[in-house]
Amino acid sequence: MKQHPLCTDCEDKITPMDLPIPVGLKNEWSVCESRRQFFGRFGKVLGWASLATLFGEANLRHLAFASGASSQAGFGVNNLGLPHFAPKAKRAIYLFMSGAPPQVDLFDYKPNLAVQFDKDMPASVRGNQQLTGMTAGQARFPIAPAHWPFNQYGQTGTWMSDLLPYTARMVDDLTFIKSTNTDAINHEPAIMLINTGNMNAGKPCLGAWLAYGLGSMNDNLPTFVVLQTKTNPKENNQPVSSRLWSSGFLSSEFSGVGLRSAGDPVLYLQDPAGVDRDTRRKMLDAVEAINRQTLAEVGDPETNSRIAQYEMAFRMQSSVPDLTDLSKEPESTWDLYGPEAKEPGTFAYNCLLARRMAERGVRFTQIYKRGWDVHDNVVGNLPVLCHETDRGGYALVTDLKRRGLLDDTLVIWAGEFGRTVYSQGGLSQENYGRDHHPRCFTTWMAGAGVRPGVTYGETDDYSYNVVKDPVHVRDFNATILHCLGIDHDKFTYEFQGLNQKLTSPVPARVVQGILA
Amino acid sequence: MSVAAKFVDAAGDVLRRTRLIPRVWIACICAGAFIVLLPLSFPLDGKPHGDWLQFLGRFHPLLVHLPIGLIVLLPLLEFAGTRRQSLREAAGFVLLIALATCVLSITFGLLLAYGSGEIGNTVTRHMRGGIALAIELLLCLAVRRSYAAGEQSRSYYILLTTVLITLAWTAHQGGSLARGSDYLTRYMPPRLKRLIAPSAVSSHPNSFFARHIYPVLDTKCVACHGTNKEQGGLRLDSYESLMEGGKDGIVIVPRHPDGSLLLKKVTLPPNDPHFMPAEGRTPLTPEEIARIHAWVLQGASPDATSVPGIFIAEDHEEAPPPVGDYTAFMGEIRQMQQSQGAKLVPVSANPADGLILRTTDAAATFDDAQLAKFQHFAPFIVEAELGRTAVTDVGVETLSQFRNLRALHLEGTAVIGRSLAKLSSLSQLTYLNLSGTKVTSDAVARLKRAPNLRHLYLFNTPADPASTADSGVRSTQ
Numbered sequence: 001m002k003q004h005p006l007c008t009d010c011e012d013k014i015t016p017m018d019l020p021i022p023v024g025l026k027n028e029w030s031v032c033e034s035r036r037q038f039f040g041r042f043g044k045v046l047g048w049a050s051l052a053t054l055f056g057e058a059n060l061r062h063l064a065f066a067s068g069a070s071s072q073a074g075f076g077v078n079n080l081g082l083p084h085f086a087p088k089a090k091r092a093i094y095l096f097m098s099g100a101p102p103q104v105d106l107f108d109y110k111p112n113l114a115v116q117f118d119k120d121m122p123a124s125v126r127g128n129q130q131l132t133g134m135t136a137g138q139a140r141f142p143i144a145p146a147h148w149p150f151n152q153y154g155q156t157g158t159w160m161s162d163l164l165p166y167t168a169r170m171v172d173d174l175t176f177i178k179s180t181n182t183d184a185i186n187h188e189p190a191i192m193l194i195n196t197g198n199m200n201a202g203k204p205c206l207g208a209w210l211a212y213g214l215g216s217m218n219d220n221l222p223t224f225v226v227l228q229t230k231t232n233p234k235e236n237n238q239p240v241s242s243r244l245w246s247s248g249f250l251s252s253e254f255s256g257v258g259l260r261s262a263g264d265p266v267l268y269l270q271d272p273a274g275v276d277r278d279t280r281r282k283m284l285d286a287v288e289a290i291n292r293q294t295l296a297e298v299g300d301p302e303t304n305s306r307i308a309q310y311e312m313a314f315r316m317q318s319s320v321p322d323l324t325d326l327s328k329e330p331e332s333t334w335d336l337y338g339p340e341a342k343e344p345g346t347f348a349y350n351c352l353l354a355r356r357m358a359e360r361g362v363r364f365t366q367i368y369k370r371g372w373d374v375h376d377n378v379v380g381n382l383p384v385l386c387h388e389t390d391r392g393g394y395a396l397v398t399d400l401k402r403r404g405l406l407d408d409t410l411v412i413w414a415g416e417f418g419r420t421v422y423s424q425g426g427l428s429q430e431n432y433g434r435d436h437h438p439r440c441f442t443t444w445m446a447g448a449g450v451r452p453g454v455t456y457g458e459t460d461d462y463s464y465n466v467v468k469d470p471v472h473v474r475d476f477n478a479t480i481l482h483c484l485g486i487d488h489d490k491f492t493y494e495f496q497g498l499n500q501k502l503t504s505p506v507p508a509r510v511v512q513g514i515l516a
Numbered sequence: 517m518s519v520a521a522k523f524v525d526a527a528g529d530v531l532r533r534t535r536l537i538p539r540v541w542i543a544c545i546c547a548g549a550f551i552v553l554l555p556l557s558f559p560l561d562g563k564p565h566g567d568w569l570q571f572l573g574r575f576h577p578l579l580v581h582l583p584i585g586l587i588v589l590l591p592l593l594e595f596a597g598t599r600r601q602s603l604r605e606a607a608g609f610v611l612l613i614a615l616a617t618c619v620l621s622i623t624f625g626l627l628l629a630y631g632s633g634e635i636g637n638t639v640t641r642h643m644r645g646g647i648a649l650a651i652e653l654l655l656c657l658a659v660r661r662s663y664a665a666g667e668q669s670r671s672y673y674i675l676l677t678t679v680l681i682t683l684a685w686t687a688h689q690g691g692s693l694a695r696g697s698d699y700l701t702r703y704m705p706p707r708l709k710r711l712i713a714p715s716a717v718s719s720h721p722n723s724f725f726a727r728h729i730y731p732v733l734d735t736k737c738v739a740c741h742g743t744n745k746e747q748g749g750l751r752l753d754s755y756e757s758l759m760e761g762g763k764d765g766i767v768i769v770p771r772h773p774d775g776s777l778l779l780k781k782v783t784l785p786p787n788d789p790h791f792m793p794a795e796g797r798t799p800l801t802p803e804e805i806a807r808i809h810a811w812v813l814q815g816a817s818p819d820a821t822s823v824p825g826i827f828i829a830e831d832h833e834e835a836p837p838p839v840g841d842y843t844a845f846m847g848e849i850r851q852m853q854q855s856q857g858a859k860l861v862p863v864s865a866n867p868a869d870g871l872i873l874r875t876t877d878a879a880a881t882f883d884d885a886q887l888a889k890f891q892h893f894a895p896f897i898v899e900a901e902l903g904r905t906a907v908t909d910v911g912v913e914t915l916s917q918f919r920n921l922r923a924l925h926l927e928g929t930a931v932i933g934r935s936l937a938k939l940s941s942l943s944q945l946t947y948l949n950l951s952g953t954k955v956t957s958d959a960v961a962r963l964k965r966a967p968n969l970r971h972l973y974l975f976n977t978p979a980d981p982a983s984t985a986d987s988g989v990r991s992t993q
Contacts, residue, residue: 081865155814155823218876219856330976359903359927361876404927404949404973485864 082213083485088449088516089410090217092210092484093354093365095393098191099238099372100441102419102434105146105382107442108178108463109159113145113421117429121422125462132185134375134424135435141422143462144432147379156453163386166394173397173406175450175514179457179466180443182417182473185436187238187373190416194473195244197502204248204255204493206477207364209502210484211254212247213491218361220319222257222312225357227367230261230345232388235371235381245366249495253305256366259353261345265324269317284314323356337395348392355399358409372415376425376433397446406447410483414443414476421462440466443476449483449516456514474508482510544654551619551650555643558626562746564633573628580621580690586614587653587683591676608660615653622646636745638692645686652679696739723819725755729811732804733758736793747794755818770816773809782808836944838868839920842896858882860893870898870920879904884911894918903949904928909935916941923947927973933959942966951975 016029031037104110121141135141148162158171167174184190189199196203204212207224216223226245231237245256259265271280288307295303326333326342333352334341341348347369354365369389374381393413400406418441419434426432440459446452458468471479478488481502488508492499564570590610597604625646629639656675663672691699733752739745741762742753750762758778761767767778774780781792782800793799800808810823842849842862849871852859857878863869873890875882883906890897897918902911903925912931915924916938924939926949933955939945945966950973957979960972974980 083864085866086864086869157813217874220877332976361874402973402975403951404925404947404971404975407923407947407971 080213080491082491084487084490085485087483087485088408089447089483089485090408091358091361091363091365092410092412092480093358093396094206094367094412094414095351095389095396096195096366096368097372097389097413097415098240098368098370099187099236099374100190100415100417100419100436101372101385102374102378102382103178103440103442104419104421104434104463105148105378106161106164106386107159107176107444108440108459109150109161110145110421110461110463111150112461113143116143117145118142118427121462121464125460125464127465129439129464130185132436135420135422138424141420142427143421144378144423144427144434147382147432154453156455158453158455163383164390166390170394170397170446172453173401174444174446175452176455177443177445177457177471177476177511177514178440178455178459179468179470180414180418180441180473180476181466181470182438182441185417185438187416187436190436190438191238191240191244194414194416194476196246196248197474197477197504201243201246202248203500204250204502205245206480206502207245207256207366208247208250208254209481209491210364212250212493213486214363214484216361217363218319219312220315221323221357221360221362222316223363224254224256225362225365226256226258227350227353227365228258228261228345229347229350229367229369229388231370232384235385236373236375237370238373240368240370244368249500250493251301251305253308256364259320261350263344265344266313266316266320269313269320271317280314280317284310319360323360324353326352326356333399336399338391341392341395346392347389348395351392351396352399355396355403355405358400358405359403374419374434377431378434379431400447408448410448410450410480411446412443412480413445415441417441418463421464437464439464445480445483445514450479450514451516454514456511469511469513471511472508474503474506475511478503478508479511479514482515541658544658547615547619548651548654551622551647554623554626555647558630560629560635560639560643562633562635562749565631567631569627569631571631573624573626573631576621576624576628577694579617579624583614583618583621583649584683584687586610586617587649587679590614591680594676604664608664611653611657611660615650615657618646618650618653622650634745634747637743638689638697639745642686642689642693645682645689649679649682649686652682693739693745696735697743723817724811724823725816725818725820728807730755732800732808736798736800736804739797740794759816768812768816771813773812776812779805779809779812836898836920836922839870839896839898841867842871842893843867845893845896858886858890860890860897863898871896872899872901873897874901875905876901876903880906882906884908884914887911888914891917895920897921898944899923899925901925902929906930909933912936913938915939918942919944921945925949926953927951929953931955933962933979936960936963939963940966943968945969947971949973950977950979953977955979 017026019026032041104113119142121143126141146161150159150161151168152158153160153168154171156172158174158176160168160171182190182193184193184199192201192203193199195205207226211223214223224245228240242255242258245258247253247255260267264270271277287310291303291307291310294300295307324344329352337348337352340346341352343349347367350367354367357365369385371381371385371388374385397406397411400409400411418437418439420437422435424433424435440463456469457466457471459465460467481488481491488501488503488510492501492504494500498504590607593603593607593610597607622643625643628634629643652675656672656679659672659675663669733741737752740747741750743751746762748762748764750764750767751757751760759766759768761777764777767776769775778792781790782805784791786799791799807823811817811820814820814823849860849862853861858873858875859877860871861874862871871893873893882902887902887907888911891914894917898920899922900915900918904927906929907926908930909932912926913935915921916935919942921942922944924942924945924947928951931950931953933950933953936955936959939948940963943966946968948963948966948969948971950960952975955974955977960974960979
């Protein structure tokens with residue numbers, strides 16, 4: 001038979017059976033190839049579909065509550081059966097140093113570097129480390145020792161730069177991790193990685209996971225609050241965005257609630273003139289009724305979050321003014337936090353607010369302080385940055401401790417990566433710059449769940465490579481979850497066919513060496 | 517007749533009656549004199565002597581069990597001998613051998629003590645016990661002749677009993693020397709132990725020294741540096757004697773672990789002749805050394821309760837007894853969770869971890885009456901978050917019924933502490949927060965420490981003298 005000119009089939013009929021493809025695919029083809037088979041399968045699928053519709057609702061409901069029903073202790077909004085085990089910490093406060101503080105100048109004391117001033121960084125130490133575009137073109141990598149002297153503090157004799165006189169006072173209460181390391185060398189991927197466990201946006205952050213897993217301790221305040229510190233325009237402020245406190249694929253009610261650093265902490269919280277509390281309540285009831293109707297029709301879970309958020313906002317109308325009213329703070333508070341704490345938006349003010357939220361049952365507070373990205377003028381900028389943050393962090397830990405809150409609160413201090421020991425740009429006796437460095441940086445924790453007075457991990461003589469007990473940021477997050485009673489491997493959420501978790505997908509471990 | 521003649525007559529009478537041949541007496545007296553004079557010829561002066569003396573002396577533990585076995589066998593044979601004559605005859609032989617081996621053991625024991633230069637109360641007691649035992653055995657031998665003839669049985673029995681008692685006492689002293697004085701009591705149930713010997717380690721039983729330094733010294737060092745022996749003039753069986761040091765000077769220099777002789781000696785290479793513990797005894801573990809190091813660095817205080825950088829799990833993780841299963845009440849608990857107001861929240865997925873009473877949502881309105889409503893959950897509640905509630909001292913009284921309570925938050929409440937004493941009955945209570953209340957130091961003093969209360973917070977209260985200072989934390993230990 002003559003082939004039709006438009007027919008693309010080969011005349012000699014090459015079938016998929018003749019193609020060099022895996023046998024499995026050929027078998028699949030042979031099952032589907034005939035019209036008879038097509039109709040047969042079509043009928044069955046139709047049958048299953050109709051059956052699913054008939055039993056569907058009951059079936060779906062069963063699935064939705066399966067996890068809660070199987071675990072008798074399931075509780076909280078999500079019936080997840082969390083915490084997995086009795087937690088040491090009920091809540092956490094995360095002081096996030098965005099921009100990456102230079103560990104060499106603050107914590108990681110390297111006395112041998114002083115004599116190597118302006119010497120070239122040995123290539124063997126640098127190894128195959130990728131460099132940023134900012135220093136990749138540099139002809140040489142001159143070593144820049146820390147500009148400030150170090151001293152030993154506390155009964156543990158922990159070395160600390162003179163730049164952090166307040167932190168130095170509490171070294172015995174802190175757990176230092178000198179071997180924290182990350183995968184990314186630029187801010188955005190690195191800050192996403194440490195916050196969400198993934199360099200790409202779209203994953204829930206630590207706070208959202210905690211809000212989802214552990215739920216609220218006070219229905220009148222958000223479970224997860226983000227406080228931003230006022231930026232200092234003289235500093236090199238890297239942007240932080242709401243991606244960092246996003247709930248990702250979790251319901252948006254678990255994302256961080258930002259309190260504004262200036263003016264009203266929450267906008268439009270006051271009822272407009274002439275609207276009293278009852279009127280507001282009636283209006284919200286009406287809105288809720290409409291929302292419920294939409295939910296029943298469309299079934300979008302986001303409608304549920306919206307209802308919850310309206311209710312939360314209503315309750316926050318009374319709880320937030322109480323939270324931010326510092327007039328009843330005793331004089332000892334101001335002695336501890338310093339006069340800066342009276343000015344909304346400062347780091348010290350945010351630390352004080354974090355303590356007040358801890359008292360009121362906020363599960364997770366994250367304070368962002370930007371400006372640590374000291375590519376140049378370290379000598380000029382670093383003292384300012386330390387001055388802005390040192391006292392607040394000290395005051396927070398000390399205040400929590402004296403009020404008995406540190407027994408069930410975990411305080412975390414971290415940036416997204418470290419900085420290089422070699423100078424970016426010109427090195428002089430007076431000044432130098434430091435580039436991004438992912439291989440090691442220093443972080444600390446304090447409080448419930450971790451061992452006080454411990455320094456974990458070691459770096460080499462150049463604070464460049466980890467030589468002992470590396471802690472990847474995934475391990476770091478796994479450890480935080482552990483302190484809050486969560487097994488990071490079991491705490492998953494099914495999304496895109498994967499059991500997603502904060503530390504996924506690369507295996508992570510809990511750092512046993514720093515646990516209490 | 518002179519008095520002397522009378523005395524000789526009487527003595528002769530006694531001799532006749534006991535049917536002793538004077539030769540035996542002479543032998544006995546000679547043997548006795550030998551044994552008594554032995555320690556005088558080898559005075560224990562605390563200095564080590566010839567190696568060959570020690571070499572021989574070390575057979576003492578081997579030899580010593582021979583007379584022990586024989587002496588214990590003796591009364592058995594005597595009693596069995598009342599039925600069967602042959603056994604009784606054997607008893608005489610056994611007694612003779614026991615005596616001979618006993619004297620031999622004493623000799624070797626002395627060689628050991630003299631050779632190694634061991635001194636101390638226990639060494640002396642052990643030696644005296646051994647000599648007393650030998651003399652008693654000699655007397656037994658002397659009296660037994662008449663006993664075998666059917667006379668003087670009572671004095672023989674009394675002697676036998678004395679021998680057994682002396683044996684037990686001496687053997688115990690020997691055991692203490694070899695194994696340490698607390699060998700028997702170490703794993704004794706604590707209650708029994710307290711009954712027998714109230715601990716007098718330190719005036720601060722909860723101090724880091726008493727809990728973590730003393731036990732190390734006690735197990736690893738005190739066998740040679742204690743009441744039993746005082747090697748190098750050093751005793752390590754109390755804080756005072758530890759700080760006093762020995763012949764080579766002080767062994768602990770507060771804040772200077774590198775200058776502390778004790779730490780130097782235990783960290784030498786194990787084959788170093790000055791390595792401690794000597795003589796192949798169990799060395800200190802790295803962890804134990806780290807504890808001592810940190811403690812010395814911190815200042816070697818007798819009463820500090822914690823040392824930075826050193827974390828000891830048992831200090832913190834006393835496993836509290838599991839609470840009952842509350843799952844039967846789960847319906848009620850869930851209902852509470854879904855509404856506003858006070859709720860009960862499981863500590864974890866494991867029901868045995870108990871429930872938390874959480875009032876943060878409704879702190880302002882939560883009062884004593886509401887608290888009382890939770891009484892039927894009391895056995896399951898391990899933590900009560902009552903901070904900033906309207907709970908008063910009446911509520912505290914209610915709380916004293918919550919017998920599984922481990923943490924109690926009363927910060928910022930109207931509690932003034934009238935009924936704090938009642939909380940002493942809460943044996944699991946480890947955390948009590950009274951910050952920002954009006955409790956006075958008198959009221960707190962009335963809180964006769966609940967046995968496990970570790971963290972008591974009095975920040976910003978009249979009871980806190982340092983309420984304006986940076987550290988307002990009062991830890992009870």
